[in-house]
Amino acid sequence: MTTLTNLTQERRLVTAIPGPKSTEALKRRTEATSGGLGMAIPVVIERASDAILLDIDGNQIIDLGSGIGVTNVGNAAQRVVDRVIEQVQAFTHTCFTVAPYMNYIEVCEKLNAMTPGSHKKKSLLVNSGAEAVENAVKIARHYTKRPAIVVFEHSYHGRTNLTMALTAKNMPYKEGFGPFAPEIYRVPMPYSFHWVGDQATITEDAIDMVTHKIDKEIGAHNVAAILIEPIQGEGGFIVPPKGFLPALAKYSKDNGIVFIADEVQTGFARTGHMFAVEEEGVVPDMVVTAKGIAGGLPLAAVTGRAEVMDSVHASGLGGTYGGNPIACAAALGAMETIEEENLVARAKHIGEILGSSLRELAKKYPVIGEVRGRGAMQAIELVEPGTKNPNTAAMGVVVKYCQSQGVLVLTAGTYSNVVRFLPPLVITDELLKDALSVLDDAFASL
Known part of the structure; x- marks a missing residue:
């Protein structure tokens, strides 16, 4: 070639x-x-x-930016390029929900295998990180029959109406674009450098604050999902203190809440793990990925417990371009590169x-x-x-x-x-x- x-x-x-x-x-x-x-x-x-x-x-x-954490495997990586050329010569589009194709299925199989946890998983492919976050929220609400979504200070989840509501920072992401989607609740993020209080007990104090706000101000029984970046991206690469993510995951499980890890910026080997939650052995109910998934082509995914992902009625999920065959081909090339190199x-x-x-x-x-x-x-x-x-x-x-x-x-x-x-x-x-x-x-x- x-x-x-x-x-x-x-x-x-x-x-x-x-x-x-x-x-x-x-x-x-x-x-x-x-x-x-x-x-x-x-x-x-x-x-x-x-x-x-x-x-x-x-x-x-x-x-030193990788297109904001996208070209993890390098720009124009050879395996990505070769697979894209082969696919674009075969066909460019059918829409997976009209006439399916193999590389969409193969990408989902790989995501189901590589994301944390040995439980049965299924995946959905879309175009962007924001679209994947929106779908994760949709699915969690449909599965739990609850309305509320809990997010964190300093978080960033996208630029659509719902994901702007999920995002913390006003300027430049939200200024003048409201009103935003309802039933979004923001809780404290343990930002160690600026944390006021005892640094030795920051995890314990932060979990107490978060769970108290959820229990008393929202009601845990009303919460569909807790959504968090394992390391916050646009917020400034804020790393939660040790023990914080496992405690959140346990609280979610104890209260029937879907725990969603937004690995859009942290995923696909970026942090020295395939996914950042692996650092402390956390197994989310759903993992949202994008950016590094396809070596520069637009692709994103929601991967979650099979019973959660299957809770939505037929045709409740989808989109014309979601999981485009060329982007799927690129993703297979990127995943090969991560593994083989x-x-x-x-x-x-x-x-x-x-x-x-x-x-x-x-x-x-x-x-x-x-x-x-x-x-x-x-x-x-x-x-x-x-x-x-x-x-x-x-x-x-x-x-x-x-x-x-x-x-x-x-x-x-x-x-x-x-x-x-x-x-x-x-x-x-x-x-x-x-x-x-x-x-x-x-x-x-x-």
């Missing part, structure tokens, strides 16, 4: 960023596209492979390099208030030195400096002061260390 030559995995700048061609193209972007669309780095990409983005000016940029272990290795380097930076620069995360999903929270006050200005300077030197990093956080790192799991040690040296220079520039 004929393929383009892969890009050399090295950072290379031939113009300033943005270069003249990107500058002109971005003028056309402004004229042609909605002003409501953001932009992380002011370049236009021509090609990409593994952890390098090539812009139209010829600059090679190190990608042992990317779970690779994510742990990346985490060791990333974590140790970020902690060294924190010792040098007091503007770094905390380093947190797991595997190839880590972040630094920037503060005014000597305080825990958010330092959004410093974040902006650091990100802009990295961009100017050919390193793409992303931001996050309820307080808009977190720099997050989501490198492709195939990034070389040398390329990662080069990017981290640029990050060091960025902080020195402050």
Whole structure:
């Protein structure tokens, strides 16, 4: 099969960023596209492979964002490309609920086998993380015959009407877009860095607060589902303290509540486990996946206990494009890549390099208030030195400096002061260390 030559995995700048061609193209972007669309780095990409983005000016940029945690297996991964070409030559669409096809079934079989738990599971494929979350909520409500959904402070679950209601942060996700769907209840998230109280008892205190609010303000018997990200993504890579997720899962089971893990950003080897809940042996009733599932093509899934997934009447679930055959082919290629290249272990290795380097930076620069995360999903929270006050200005300077030197990093956080790192799991040690040296220079520039 004929393929383009892969890009050399090295950072290379031939113009300033943005270069003249990107500058002109971005003028056309402004004229042609909605002003409501953001932009992380002011370049236009021509090609990409593994952890390098090539812009139209010829600059090679190190990608530490993976398209927001999507290209876990690397950009244009060979197994993904080969399967997509084969599928697009066979057929492009029939709609699975009209005329089924095998690779939808195969993706579901793999999801049922790889998600946590030995119980009987079934899956549903859709197009995006937000659509998968919506379907998980629909199914949980249908199964339990209850209305209420419990979510957490600092959470992010999508941009549709229901998922905006589930999402915590107002700006930019919710501002001006209401009213939102009802029967959504938000409870405290143990954000250790900003937790007021005894750090030694944070898990116990947080569980007491959460369960008290559910019992007294909602009524556990009214709750269809508890929905949580095992590590919060857009909220700033907030890692729940040890014991919190297992306690939530137990409370859910004891009260007939469907426990849903939103693994959209944490799934598919990202954290050094195939799914982040495996860190503490948690077995959710439902797992929501997207992003890293298909190597860059739009696909998402809900995988859950068979009795829960089968509780919905025939034709109650579905959608024209859900589980598109080309996206399913890409997912099979991505799953093969994760397994055959042992990317779970690779994510742990990346985490060791990333974590140790970020902690060294924190010792040098007091503007770094905390380093947190797991595997190839880590972040630094920037503060005014000597305080825990958010330092959004410093974040902006650091990100802009990295961009100017050919390193793409992303931001996050309820307080808009977190720099997050989501490198492709195939990034070389040398390329990662080069990017981290640029990050060091960025902080020195402050």
